[in-house]
Amino acid sequence: MNPGKIQFAESDGTYVLKLIGEVRLTLCSSLESFLQTMFEEPGFRSVIVDLSETETIDSTSLGLLAKLSILARKKINQRPVLISPLPDITRILMSMGFERIFIIVEDAGDQKSEYLEIECEDCNEESTHARVLDAHRVLMNLNEDNRRAFSDLVKQLERCRQPEVTT
Template sequence: MSTGRVLMANKAGAYVIKLTGDVRMTLCTTLDNCLKKMVEDPVFTSVIVDLTEAEGIDSTSLGMLAKVSRLATPAMGHVPTLISSRPDITRIIETMGFRDRVFVIVPHSNVDEEPDASLNEETPQPVDEMSARDRVLEAHKILMSLNEQNRQTFHELVECLENQPTH
């Protein structure tokens, strides 16, 4: 698998976040920075998440995607679109409870929906141990809030992280 990357485009407040390669926890700080830029943009109107070139995605990254939706939905007035053309990735996303509640999942891009802007690779942000712990914890708490199956799946991980010393 190739190293994961975060690419982003913005045209007049319409954003595209594209994740490529092996999307892992190490990209969460970078993804969180993109999210912050997006929601702080006074002309933010929409976001599309594109996973068509993702080769794999871990649960922390899925939790961060749920966070994207959680913050963008109120501003947009509806859930954002997620493009996933790989059956294995789509199955994982659906298993987590994303379909219709978190994202409208489509298999390919609707050219009319995407901003006409070029994607730029976001500079990977370093992840220190405390930041990584905090992001993993936040992401899994978000996943747990989506459905009972996720709550059961991630309960022990969250409990373990919460009980770790913070220094």
């Protein structure tokens, strides 16, 4: 397995995010920071997510991608394109309801972009916890199957966030 990394390219307001290797929670802080910057760019017009080199992707990362799609819809009123040529990854996306929030394609043709790597940021336990909770709440709202799958986890994460009451 390849350790995960995220690369990006931009041309005329169109961003391509390439998620490579094992895409896990450890990359989410960096990705979320990048997305905030991307959406604030005055010339932002569209975003494409390329999963053609993604080997595995965890639910927190999927939740962050769902959030990306929701924000893109609000900002530019369009669904982002998600490139997913690998059947195992596509199956996960479909089971999460991503066909409703992304335009999923198997192949985007030859892309000869110069990619830059998004630097991995360290994050503390509290911000990681908040990010995991937020990502799973987003996934829960995509469909009823997700709600059932993640409701216990979300409840547990919410309980862990509340300060303990001492008597």
